Amino acid sequence: MSVTAAQGFTAAGVAAGIKENGNPDLALVVNTGPRRAAAGVFTSNRVKAAPVLWSEQVLKSGELNAVVLNSGGANACTGPKGFQDTHATAEKVAEALGDIGAGSVAVCSTGLIGVLLPMEKLLPGVDLAVSQLGPHGGEKAAIAIKTTDTVHKTSVVTGTGWTVGGMAKGAGMLAPGLATMLVVLTTDADVDGADLDRALRAATRTTFDRVDSDGCMSTNDTVLLLASGASGVTPDRAEFAEAVRAVCDDLGQQLIRDAEGASKDIKVEVINAATEDDAVEVGRSIARNNLLKCAIHGEDPNWGRVLSAIGTTRAAFEPDRLNVAINGVWVCKNGGVGEDRELVDMRFREVHIVADLAAGDATATIWTNDLTADYVHENSAYSS
């Protein structure tokens, strides 16, 4: 059900011809109200795509009428012409929907960096999408934003009389600062822009921001949350925030499970850190260690590579107090050899690494993937 699970939204997904293979490549999500509150979180990459620069601007009002998303081209590093194209896309959506301004239309793009979008195909595609808008269009929208994704990703959480739903795309260039991904969440809860913003930032901080498949941060990451208020229900603030977090968490997990070329999903849990920042820094260092990611691919519980990754951080710890468990076996105790590594069962897709810093009581979990020959192939065989 995706972005149309909540009342007050219509959506569509069409093939505009931006992708040469004819697959769906243009999605449209429209908030039919009565409310048009919205919040957004964007990549922290300083090289931002034109649609990110545009959408950051329009979000300042705290309101959105629509979001238009294209796959088949990132419109990043495309100069003034790229920004004009984003603007023209928003204008086209506003004109086709009628009665709204371009300044209430967010734009998201994904695909190859450094290539201008084929506007002669994209703009007619907007008309086509508007003609197909409907209250059940969420799945098609989710399909139209796929790039190297093998499946489309959607999630729905239902509260008492209200719903939060969403869609996501992302498979490569997954890293903090939001992973290479586009996410649109919708809710029919009656929530204003400030509360949406609070809930969204809190949710992304511990979900998408801790999904780090390959350490590469995108130019286009965008997560939007739109509220129609169509349910007429204003939920408890904490309950609503938890629903947003749950949808983000679910979509984040789906991104990891579909990461390019991956054969393992790795949960890196850092415990007993002095601070949450320390826990995140250590988790990321472990998650980005290519040698460890290769070892996990080979089902080798190589805890020495975990320790060498921890050692590169500034976190508080004493080397001879570090403990590491892999799939429940404490293979490293007090910085040295622990339980027998032969006891570690790594046959399954999910691998759970626990790094105990013995320095406090803060914790954080980072999700990553193994490094595989398929990842290399997928990212070297053609431009993406």
Next chain:
Amino acid sequence: MSVTAAQGFTAAGVAAGIKENGNPDLALVVNTGPRRAAAGVFTSNRVKAAPVLWSEQVLKSGELNAVVLNSGGANACTGPKGFQDTHATAEKVAEALGDIGAGSVAVCSTGLIGVLLPMEKLLPGVDLAVSQLGPHGGEKAAIAIKTTDTVHKTSVVTGTGWTVGGMAKGAGMLAPGLATMLVVLTTDADVDGADLDRALRAATRTTFDRVDSDGCMSTNDTVLLLASGASGVTPDRAEFAEAVRAVCDDLGQQLIRDAEGASKDIKVEVINAATEDDAVEVGRSIARNNLLKCAIHGEDPNWGRVLSAIGTTRAAFEPDRLNVAINGVWVCKNGGVGEDRELVDMRFREVHIVADLAAGDATATIWTNDLTADYVHENSAYSS
């Protein structure tokens, strides 16, 4: 000629049986004087192997009589027993050479982390090495320190009446904080410990510290420089420093060319940075971008991945003033599309990326490799 190119040194390399395959695994380098000046630089990883902790201590005197090196085991994350083993190794060398103390013997180890060394094989190996010490033993010593290296690495630079020579090992876990490598340099120049230290630190800062094959920092990195004074010549300070730099640079290049699984050597040159620190930060970010490394493997001049890597740094730059050249073709100009990417010839092993930050006049060069299926295989098929 390696470590015995300079007068005043003997060396040996033997098979002590530490490696199960029977290959040479123990090297010994002895300074026969008259001077015993020495300097060392060690990994900045906070998880340091026992031999690093030991050698850092003994180097405080600014003097060394000998260096003993073993492959076949890193003696890292091995607790108090590991440190006792390092101490016992130095004691054994001192006893076998006679007339010197263990406190003037540096120890270096390389191999799998988290495994105790087979001391019952290593200690007799020291006797064997001492029995084979000779003024032409440099090559054998260089061979005995190999792990996944496919070739042994040596280098010699000759001044007027004096020589600097050296050997290195390293192929994986190559990253700043000195790459996973062991390096022993020797000179017969008559130079004291303080001057050696100055020359060595200056040299490693712009050579080994800028070799970043896979972003993974080792627990065992050690670079030692020993001076025998046997030539009786005290060279000009700048001339001597340049000779040390040249040997370090040559050995660093040899490490990159032999990096595990690599098919491309990538020179990342950052120009027009506001500061040298900015240039190094940007160079490292580019060098560690897995997606870019895959693209280079695929001979794809994917400059968008260069820009997205630059964007993750704190360096001073304006996105719309960035320029990128790949093998001499400015494929990105002013943050957007530049010259035709079809003009880029990437058939050869060396790839040259220039990132122009247009923010000042500082520069730095980082060397890295591409990311290949062979790298994944070599680091997943067995524990290393």
